[in-house]
Amino acid sequence: MKTSSLKRQALAAAVVLGAMGAAVLAPSVAQAQLPNPFPAGITLGGLHLSVTSGDGSETPNFTADHACPAGTNLANVNTIDLSNVEQTISGNAIGVVPLSPGFAIAGNTDMSTVQLVAGSLGTDESFLFLVDCRTGAGHGTYTDAVQVDFAADGSWQVHGSGPVVQPTTTTLSPATQTVAPGTNVTVTATVSPASATGTVEFKEGATTLFTTPSGSGTFTYSSTALALGTHSITATFHSGNAAAFSDSASTSPATVTIASDTATASENIQVSVPLEQGVFTMTVDPGIVDMGTAHLQGTAGAQHFHAEGNLKNVNVSDGRDQTVPGWSVTGQVGDFTNTTDATKHFSGTSLGWVPAVVAQNPAADVVAGPGVGTGVTPGLTAASVLGGAQAGKGLGDSKLGAALTLDFPRGTTPGTYAATITITGLGGTPLA
Incomplete structure (x- = not known):
C-alpha cells in the first residue's frame, strides 16, 4: 500500500513525541471514510477499545489479539481513510515488539478530537482503527483493526455493537425551597436533549412519589401533601427509545423544606x-x-x-x-x-x-x-x-x-x- 507524505509526517512526529511520553494528532483530513478495500493482512475485530461507546469525551485504551511481527521496534494505533492517509491516535510502544500476548497501549486523545482531526464534526461517518507495527518511520505492517462509527451529534461506538445511543442528562429545579404546610410544592425535571422521549420517576429515598406520563423536555411533580420537615427528591429519566437515548438520573437532589408556624x-x-x-x-x-x-x-x-x-x-x-x-x-x-x-x-x-x-x-x-x-x-x-x-x-x-x-x-x-x-x-x- 502506498504511504502519503502526510502520513509519513504524522508517524515521524509520533516517534519523537512517543519517546518523550506524549503524542498528538496530525492535521485534519476532511470527510474521512473507510478505505475500500480494507488494507491487506488485517484482522478486522482483533483490535479492542477499553470503552466501546460514549458521547466523545472518552479516551479509550487499546489492546489487540495479535503481537507485532518479530523485529518490530515501534507500534501504535492509527486511523486510515479512503486515501490511505493515517492519523495517529495512541501513544507509541517503543522497544521490544512484539508485545505478549498482543499490542496494548493507551490512547492519546478523546474521541471527539479523533473525529475533529480525522473527519468532520456534525457528520455521520465511520473510521478504521488499526495497529501499525514498524521499524522506524514510515508504514510497517498492519495487524488488528476495528471499525468505529460516529453519529452527527458526536456520539460513537464500535461497529456491530448496535445503534449509537445518545446520552441524556436530567436536572432538577429549584434546587431548594422552603414553604408553609399545605403549600403546593412543584419540582421540575429537565431532560436533555429535548428530543429524548420517556417518563420521569420522582422519588424520596426508595419511595416513588410520582411517575409522569410519557413526554419530553420538562417533567413536573406537584404535591400539597408533603409532611413537615426536609425532603430530598431525586428524578430518574426512563428512556422510551433505549436504542436512541440512554436513561439518566439527576446528579443533585431538590431539597424541599415544609416549615411549621x-x-x-x-x-x-x-x-x-x-x-x-x-x-x-x-x-x-x-x-x-x-x-x-x-x-x-x-x-x-x-x-x-x-x-x-x-x-x-x-x-x-x-x-x-x-x-x-x-x-x-x-x-x-x-x-x-x-x-x-x-x-x-x-x-x-x-x-x-x-x-x-x-x-x-x-x-x-x-x-x-x-x-x-x-x-x-x-x-x-x-x-x-x-x-x-x-x-x-x-x-x-x-x-x-x-x-x-x-x-x-x-x-x-x-x-x-x-x-x-x-x-x-x-x-x-x-x-x-
Whole structure:
C-alpha cells in the first residue's frame, strides 16, 4: 500500500513525541471514510477499545489479539481513510515488539478530537482503527483493526455493537425551597436533549412519589401533601427509545423544606428565701413581678414555704386565613437554682398555675388550659397548655395569663433562687 507524505509526517512526529511520553494528532483530513478495500493482512475485530461507546469525551485504551511481527521496534494505533492517509491516535510502544500476548497501549486523545482531526464534526461517518507495527518511520505492517462509527451529534461506538445511543442528562429545579404546610410544592425535571422521549420517576429515598406520563423536555411533580420537615427528591429519566437515548438520573437532589408556624419565647422567674419566713419575689422578662413575702404554711412536719403571683401576660395575635388550623401556647419550667450557689436548688415541680384568658379575641373563642398543681410529677416541668384555640378559631388579638403558686421545702437554704419558664406558641397545632 502506498504511504502519503502526510502520513509519513504524522508517524515521524509520533516517534519523537512517543519517546518523550506524549503524542498528538496530525492535521485534519476532511470527510474521512473507510478505505475500500480494507488494507491487506488485517484482522478486522482483533483490535479492542477499553470503552466501546460514549458521547466523545472518552479516551479509550487499546489492546489487540495479535503481537507485532518479530523485529518490530515501534507500534501504535492509527486511523486510515479512503486515501490511505493515517492519523495517529495512541501513544507509541517503543522497544521490544512484539508485545505478549498482543499490542496494548493507551490512547492519546478523546474521541471527539479523533473525529475533529480525522473527519468532520456534525457528520455521520465511520473510521478504521488499526495497529501499525514498524521499524522506524514510515508504514510497517498492519495487524488488528476495528471499525468505529460516529453519529452527527458526536456520539460513537464500535461497529456491530448496535445503534449509537445518545446520552441524556436530567436536572432538577429549584434546587431548594422552603414553604408553609399545605403549600403546593412543584419540582421540575429537565431532560436533555429535548428530543429524548420517556417518563420521569420522582422519588424520596426508595419511595416513588410520582411517575409522569410519557413526554419530553420538562417533567413536573406537584404535591400539597408533603409532611413537615426536609425532603430530598431525586428524578430518574426512563428512556422510551433505549436504542436512541440512554436513561439518566439527576446528579443533585431538590431539597424541599415544609416549615411549621412555631415561635418560642421565655420568661425568667426568680424567688428569694429570707433568713426567717422568707421574702418571695418573682421577675419576668420584661419587668419584675413582686410576689410579696414567701411565708411558712401548714403545721408540724407539713410546713413549707408558700408564695403566689401572676405570670406576665402572653399576647397572641392571629391574622391568618381560616384555612390555617388554630393554635396553642404551652409553658415548661426548669428547676429553681440558688443564684450564688449552683449546688443549692429545688424542683420545678414546686411551681403550679391556673391559666386564664386575660383578654379575649373578637370571636371570644380562645380557651384557657387546665390548671397544674404544685408538688405533682412532672407538673410544669413538662410542657403544659396555657391556652389556645381549636381548629379554625382564635383569630385576632388575645392575652393569656396564669395565677402562679409556689410551694417549696421549709429546709431550703436561704438565698435567691431563679428558674426559667419557656413559653412556646404553636401556630400549626390547634387545641383538641
